[in-house]
Amino acid sequence: MSEAIDIVALPGSRVPEAADALARSLHDDPVFGHIFPRARERERALPSLWSLTLRDTVAFGVVHMALMGDEIVGVAAWFRPGRFPLTTGRRLRCVPSIIPVLANAPRSLPALIRLGMALEHSCPPGPMWYWQVIGLTPRLHGKGIGNRLARAGLELVDQAGLPCHLETFSERNVRWCQGLGFEVTATRTRADGDLPRLWKMVRPGKGAAGDPTDEP
Numbered sequence: 001m002s003e004a005i006d007i008v009a010l011p012g013s014r015v016p017e018a019a020d021a022l023a024r025s026l027h028d029d030p031v032f033g034h035i036f037p038r039a040r041e042r043e044r045a046l047p048s049l050w051s052l053t054l055r056d057t058v059a060f061g062v063v064h065m066a067l068m069g070d071e072i073v074g075v076a077a078w079f080r081p082g083r084f085p086l087t088t089g090r091r092l093r094c095v096p097s098i099i100p101v102l103a104n105a106p107r108s109l110p111a112l113i114r115l116g117m118a119l120e121h122s123c124p125p126g127p128m129w130y131w132q133v134i135g136l137t138p139r140l141h142g143k144g145i146g147n148r149l150a151r152a153g154l155e156l157v158d159q160a161g162l163p164c165h166l167e168t169f170s171e172r173n174v175r176w177c178q179g180l181g182f183e184v185t186a187t188r189t190r191a192d193g194d195l196p197r198l199w200k201m202v203r204p205g206k207g208a209a210g211d212p213t214d215e216p
């Protein structure tokens with residue numbers, strides 16, 4: 001049974017708190033262990049990295065937060081079709097915000113670029129939603145809250161009747177996402193590059209397609 005949790009849209013004013021929550025949640029994710037091998041560096045760099053990412057997603061995508069009281073305990077971020085990869089203008093707006101990340105982890109730039117390229121190349125063709133991230137505060141894992149948070153986004157996906165894709169670097173998450181209707185479409189191994197193993201997953205569309213360019 002889940003705790004008393006509200007799932008609502010993340011306002012731009014709360015991006016830094018949401019970024020802190022995601023940073024804590026993803027501290028042990030294999031890809032961030034690879035990009036920021038030192039735990040201390042990772043603790044310092046991840047909040048800045050998620051701040052810059054969420055600022056763009058709040059503006060151009062859909063971001064939900066799970067609130068326990070007034071505390072952000074979970075975040076899930078999504079893009080409608082055509083919003084990922086980022087346009088050149090959006091990328092350029094992110095550039096100044098990468099400085100705090102690099103200030104905390106100066107050697108991380110090549111691996112960050114490789115990650116960005118791997119995610120862009122994973123985009124399947126055709127109109128599809130993209131599930132960018134979900135993360136829940138570690139003390140609340142396994143209580144069904146992640147499932148509720150995910151379903152708030154999947155409801156929008158299903159209203160559009162479109163497929164949705166994601167990537168994960170954790171085999172445990174593959175099983176969890178399969179429970180939400182995603183299927184593995186490809187894996188990418190370390191041999192393809194220097195990143196940890198990556199699973200690409202797609203959840204087929206549920207029928208009646210809406211206009212892929214529709215805004216809420």
Ligand SMILES: CC(C)(COP(=O)(O)OP(=O)(O)OC[C@H]1O[C@@H](n2cnc3c(N)ncnc32)[C@H](O)[C@@H]1OP(=O)(O)O)[C@@H](O)C(=O)NCCC(=O)NCCS
Nearest residue numbers: 025133134135136141142143144145146147172173175176
């Ligand atoms: C992945 C995550 C969002 C799942 O949320 P959650 O609230 O812990 O999961 P739920 O309680 O909804 O579901 C748990 C069920 O899925 C199973 N499960 C499979 N993979 C799991 C995983 N990675 N984490 C937690 N449970 C997982 C559990 O065994 C459990 O099954 P059961 O109910 O039959 O015992 C959460 O664990 C998390 O934030 N993980 C760290 C961040 C992360 O890896 N995010 C995804 C990559 S972007």
